[in-house]
Amino acid sequence: xxxxxxxxxxxxxxxxxxxxxxxxxxxxxxxxxxxxxxxxxxxxxxxxxxxxxxxxxxxxxxxxxxxxxxxxxxxxxxxxxxxxxxxxxxxxxxxxxxxxxxxxxxxxxxxxxxxxxxxxxxxxxxxxxxxxxxxxxxxxxxxxxxxxxxxxxxxxxxxxxxxxxxxxxxxxxxxxxxxxxxxxxxxx
Amino acid sequence: xxxxxxxxxxxxxxxxxxxxxxxxxxxxxxxxxxxxxxxxxxxxxxxxxxxxxxxxxxxxxxxxxxxxxxxxxxxxxxxxxxxxxxxxxxxxxxxxxxxxxxxxxxxxxxxxxxxxxxxxxxxxxxxxxxxxxxxxxxxxxxxxxxxxxxxxxxxxxxxxxxxxxxxxxxxxxxxxxxxxxxxxxxxxxxxxxxxxxxxxxxxxxxxxxxxxxxxxxxxxxxxxxxxxxxxxxxxxxxxxxxxxxxxxxxxxxxxxxxxxxxxxxxxxxxxxxxxxxxxxxxxxxxxxxxxxxxxxxxxxxxxxxxxxxxxxxxxxxxxxxxxxxxxxxxxxxxxxxxxxxxxxxxxxxxxxxxxxxxxxxxxxxxxxxxxxxxxxxxxxxxxxxxxxxxxxxxxxxxxxxxxxxxxxxxxxxxxxxxxxxxxxxxxxxxxxxxxxxxxxxxxxxxxxxxxxxxxxxxxxxxxxxxxxxxxxxxxxxxxxxxxxxxxxxxxxxxxxxxxxxxxxxxxxxxxxxxxxxxxxxxxxxxxxxxxxxxxxxxxxxxxxxxxxxxxxxxxxxxxxxxxxxxxxxxxxxxxxxx
Numbered sequence: 001x002x003x004x005x006x007x008x009x010x011x012x013x014x015x016x017x018x019x020x021x022x023x024x025x026x027x028x029x030x031x032x033x034x035x036x037x038x039x040x041x042x043x044x045x046x047x048x049x050x051x052x053x054x055x056x057x058x059x060x061x062x063x064x065x066x067x068x069x070x071x072x073x074x075x076x077x078x079x080x081x082x083x084x085x086x087x088x089x090x091x092x093x094x095x096x097x098x099x100x101x102x103x104x105x106x107x108x109x110x111x112x113x114x115x116x117x118x119x120x121x122x123x124x125x126x127x128x129x130x131x132x133x134x135x136x137x138x139x140x141x142x143x144x145x146x147x148x149x150x151x152x153x154x155x156x157x158x159x160x161x162x163x164x165x166x167x168x169x170x171x172x173x174x175x176x177x178x179x180x181x182x183x184x185x186x187x188x
Numbered sequence: 189x190x191x192x193x194x195x196x197x198x199x200x201x202x203x204x205x206x207x208x209x210x211x212x213x214x215x216x217x218x219x220x221x222x223x224x225x226x227x228x229x230x231x232x233x234x235x236x237x238x239x240x241x242x243x244x245x246x247x248x249x250x251x252x253x254x255x256x257x258x259x260x261x262x263x264x265x266x267x268x269x270x271x272x273x274x275x276x277x278x279x280x281x282x283x284x285x286x287x288x289x290x291x292x293x294x295x296x297x298x299x300x301x302x303x304x305x306x307x308x309x310x311x312x313x314x315x316x317x318x319x320x321x322x323x324x325x326x327x328x329x330x331x332x333x334x335x336x337x338x339x340x341x342x343x344x345x346x347x348x349x350x351x352x353x354x355x356x357x358x359x360x361x362x363x364x365x366x367x368x369x370x371x372x373x374x375x376x377x378x379x380x381x382x383x384x385x386x387x388x389x390x391x392x393x394x395x396x397x398x399x400x401x402x403x404x405x406x407x408x409x410x411x412x413x414x415x416x417x418x419x420x421x422x423x424x425x426x427x428x429x430x431x432x433x434x435x436x437x438x439x440x441x442x443x444x445x446x447x448x449x450x451x452x453x454x455x456x457x458x459x460x461x462x463x464x465x466x467x468x469x470x471x472x473x474x475x476x477x478x479x480x481x482x483x484x485x486x487x488x489x490x491x492x493x494x495x496x497x498x499x500x501x502x503x504x505x506x507x508x509x510x511x512x513x514x515x516x517x518x519x520x521x522x523x524x525x526x527x528x529x530x531x532x533x534x535x536x537x538x539x540x541x542x543x544x545x546x547x548x549x550x551x552x553x554x555x556x557x558x559x560x561x562x563x564x565x566x567x568x569x570x571x572x573x574x575x576x577x578x579x580x581x582x583x584x585x586x587x588x589x590x591x592x593x594x595x596x597x598x599x600x601x602x603x604x605x606x607x608x609x610x611x612x613x614x615x616x617x618x619x620x621x622x623x624x625x626x627x628x629x630x631x632x633x634x635x636x637x638x639x640x641x642x643x644x645x646x647x648x649x650x651x652x653x654x655x656x657x658x659x660x661x662x663x664x665x666x667x668x669x670x671x672x673x674x675x676x677x678x679x680x681x682x683x684x685x686x687x688x689x690x691x692x693x694x695x696x697x698x699x700x701x702x703x704x705x706x707x708x709x710x711x712x713x714x715x716x717x718x719x720x721x722x723x724x725x726x727x728x729x730x731x732x733x734x735x736x737x738x739x740x741x742x743x744x745x746x747x748x749x750x751x752x753x754x755x756x757x758x759x760x761x762x763x764x765x766x
Contacts, residue, residue, distance in 0.1 A: 022702055023711045025190050025310065091700065093713070095190045095216070096312070099700055111699040111718055115346045117215075184189045 007166040009033075010134050015162055017169065025094030027177060029170050031160040032087050036080075036105060048072050081106040085159040090170065094177050095184065098122075098139060100156055112154075116181060118142055120150060122174045124167050135164045137171060191297050191311045192217040193282060194350055194715070196318040199223045199254070200286070202374035206272065207251045207282060208237065208360070210353045215346070218251050218282060219353045221318075221360055222375040230275050232370040243359040246352075252282025252297075273298075282311070292709045314700070316715045318376040320692040321354045322361075324717050325454055327696055327728060347698055401446040409439060434571040434673065438564070441467055458683060458729055465681035466731060470565035473676075477569055478562040487559055491552035495544060498580060502541045505583075509533050512654065521647045529651055533587055540583045567673045574669040581662045588659035589754065595652040596752030598641055605638035656749060680729035684722065691719035 001021040009015050018030040052068030084105040091099040097115040104110075120140040127134055137156045143149035157167075194209075194217065205225040211218050224233055233250065240248050253269045273281050285294040295311040326348055361377045363369045417423060426432045441463045451457040481487055513530035515521070558576075562569040578585075607613060608631070613624035626634070686693050695717045703712040720728075748755055 022705050023310075025312070026702065026711050028702065091702070093312075093700065096192065096314075096700070096713075101699075113697050113699055113718065117346055 005169075007162055010129075010132065010161045010163060015160055015166065017162070017166055019169075019173070025177065025180065027092050027173050029090045029173070030087060031089075031157055031162060031166075033085060033160050035086070036084055041076075045072055077106070080104065081108055088157050088160050090156055090174075092174055092177050094181050100154075102159070114139060114141070114154065119178075122171065122178060124164070124171055125153075134161065135167055136161070137167050189216040191280070192314055193284070193295060193311055194219045194314050194316055195284070196220060196222075196376065197315050197714075198318055198376045198378075199374050200315070202254070202256065204253075204255045204257060205374070206233070206276070207254050207284065208248065208373070209251050210246055210248055210357075211251060211278070212349055212353075215349070217350070219350050220251060221248065221354065221357055222373045222378075223254050224250075225372045225374065228371050233276075236371050240357060240359050244356040246356045248357060248360065249278055250276035251278055252284065255283070255285040257288060284313075291704055292706050293712065295710045310710070312711045312713065314713045314715050315703075316350070317692075317717075318354060320717050321351055322358070322376070323690075324351065324692050324695040326351055327694065327720055327724070395448075398446045398448050402443070402448055405439065405443050405446060409443075412436075412439075429571075429575050430670070430673075431568060431571040431575050434567050435564075437677065438467070438470075438568070458680075459731065461682040462680040462729060462731055465685070466677065466679065467565070469681060470567050470676055471563070473566035474562040474564060474569055477566060478559065481559045481562065487556050488552060491555050494551055494555075495548045498544045499541065501581075502537050502544075502583075505537055506534060508654065509537075512651065516650065519646065519650070521650070522644055525644055525647050529647070533590075536583060536586065567676050570669050570673050574666050574673075577662065577666060577669075584655070584658050584662055588655045591648075591652040591655040592752050592754055595648050598645060598648050599752050602638065602641050602645070605634050605641065608634040609638055652752065674733045678731045678733040680726060680731060683725050683729040687719060687722060687725050692717040694720040694725060696720040696724065 002018065004016060004018045007015045007017055013034045015034070016032045018032070020028040020030070022028065048068055048071065052064050056062070056064045081104060085102050086105050087101075087103040089099075089101040089103075091101070093099075093116075095116055097113055098119060099111060099113045101109055101111045118141050120142045122137065122139050124135050125138050127136060136158075139154040139156060140150050141152040141154065143151040192215070199220070199222070202223045203225050205223045206228075207218075207220050208222045208224055209218060209220040237248050237250070240246075253272060255269070269283070280297040280299045283294075283296045283298070293313060295313060297311050328348070360373070361375050362381065363373065364381050365372065365374075365378050366380070417426060445460060445464055445467070451460055481490075509530050512521075513526050558572055559569075561572055604614065607621065608626065611623060611626065612621050614620075615622045683694065697718045699716050699718045701714045701716065703714055705711060745755065
């Protein structure tokens with residue numbers, strides 16, 4: 001079962017949430033961030049090249065222009081491969097674990113998998129981010145030493161930063177699965 | 189809990205048979221290791237499993253049946269399969285079924301003894317690549333994984349159990365389909381056992397070669413440890429020169445590589461492999477440097493330019509001293525002290541230039557022989573370069589020491605006389621400042637000396653500043669060379685190469701992908717290895733370096749500079765306090 005809805009992030013950009021229900025014990029949430037806009041790319045390129053041309057007219061050295069082109073290309077490639085995240089996915093599988101995948105604009109994917117035995121709970125937390133107060137979804141990990149303690153807080157959807165309405169949808173679905181998990185783990 | 193069945197991808201196209209593997213009850217997970225095909229004799233299957241259990245200490249058993257055919261199962265086969273459940277009792281009994289050419293599977297788990305509550309007999313199929321899981325090594329994060337209460341401390345929990353099971357049951361994968369064994373198994377090596385002629389030859393040859401080289405190395409270290417080198421001039425030189433330190437380090441490495449003891453765990457094996465790669469890279473770069481140096485008489489050019497460069501440096505120093513003896517930067521120096529210090533240092537430079545000119549006929553020969561040392565490795569050549577720089581700038585070091593000692597004497601005198609000026613005294617017994625009543629003549633002389641020292645301070649301070657800056661410049665150049673040597677020494681090249689070419693060998697974890705799904709059918713997932721990121725590879729497998737790291741933080745360095753204490757940025761490990 002699959003459905004798609006559109007939400008907005010904390011800055012007002014459009015996000016698309018795709019929900020897939022594979023089975024009662026396996027669900028996937030896929031958040032697509034707004035793509036790289038042509039306007040900002042053109043603006044940055046023009047600024048860099050204007051600055052390089054200004055330097056060239058001062059120094060009369062053509063190496064500056066080729067260096068500027070080189071820097072722009074490398075910068076763009078680096079930005080697409082290391083910085084710009086296109087899609088963030090959360091896959092939750094009952095009794096196996098939770099997997100978070102970030103896909104970059106260049107196609108690179110970086111995945112983290114947390115086993116269900118380590119997960120204590122999924123909660124929505126508040127945080128102060130620059131001048132705003134935002135909500136974010138996070139996974140609480142169990143502390144091996146202390147049974148009621150928390151060893152780590154892993155935030156989810158860090159670069160998409162959806163607003164509370166989107167987070168509540170994801171939170172409700174995840175809690176259904178976690179409730180199933182808790183029920184089966186307490187039964188022998 | 190949902191039952192998880194880990195199924196190897198190589199068995200997905202195998203013929204019908206029995207599922208052989210391990211059942212982990214705590215996580216309700218069945219790890220299928222192989223498929224035993226019909227026809228078989230149950231007694232022989234049980235014997236084989238008992239043998240594997242003994243070899244690997246893992247509870248291998250028959251988990252269920254695997255059915256791969258064209259159409260719906262016939263009645264007789266259905267009864268036959270159910271009958272097998274009685275021959276090989278196992279709780280729960282798995283039944284996996286797949287149509288030939290079909291994508292969707294059917295799996296059922298039946299509990300014979302306890303009737304399972306509804307909704308609990310869901311089965312989840314997780315496919316895994318057996319070869320990759322067997323060869324990979326999990327690198328858990330720093331926090332230890334959560335263990336269920338009462339779990340066996342020797343067996344790992346969670347997904348690590350799957351890796352552990354597959355890795356320990358190598359005995360099961362030793363036979364392939366060309367062997368005439370009692371039971372025909374399907375697993376990742378059933379098409380033919382993987383082996384390499386070169387690897388086998390290397391293993392046979394490594395024994396005697398290691399013995400021979402270990403003997404040679406022990407001879408070399410015995411020669412190096414003989415009493416001649418413990419006498420004063422040689423031991424002093426040996427501790428100060430970075431070349432000797434680097435040679436000792438490399439000798440340690442070679443001894444590690446050629447030791448006849450086998451590596452006990454994977455970490456030691458990786459360390460050995462990384463050391464071999466580092467030594468090979470070093471020697472290769474050194475030979476490259478050697479061929480570049482000895483071609484087209486570059487050594488001659490180098491020797492020809494060395495003496496004029498040393499002369500030029502000495503001339504620049506002389507200009508600098510003349511400038512200091514005049515009115516440097518418009519400051520007015522004390523004429524007499526200025527002249528004394530300036531003439532003292534100028535005489536030193538004169539001695540140094542005569543010494544260099546004395547050495548000039550021999551420079552080319554020395555350089556040629558030193559260049560030969562590059563065949564021992566680039567690191568040795570770089571350490572030699574650093575030592576040569578230290579020797580050539582020895583006069584700067586001397587000037588720095590003179591300036592620093594003079595300045596320190598002055599600062600101590602000033603602080604002590606300042607205390608006298610205020611009527612206080614340093615109590616050495618109590619290690620604190622106490623008040624003290626002085627006589628008039630003591631006060632008079634003390635104040636006079638204080639004034640003299642205070643007005644002579646700018647001159648000394650300026651000389652100290654200039655020579656400290658020069659010394660720091662030389663130290664910075666030497667530091668860069670040491671950094672490069674450290675990099676070559678400690679970079680784990682083998683691990684990085686492994687991460688590049690065989691990323692599944694170094695695993696940070698796993699990742700799952702949901703395969704095509706149809707409602708009513710069990711969920712199918714593909715488990716893949718998530719490789720370790722490069723920075724963690726370097727961090728985990730770094731080789732230990734020489735240990736010549738700066739001892740002081742920036743704050744303490746500034747404090748020592750200000751008070752005039754001598755700084756030794758590279759303390760060797762066995763140095764005593766000077």
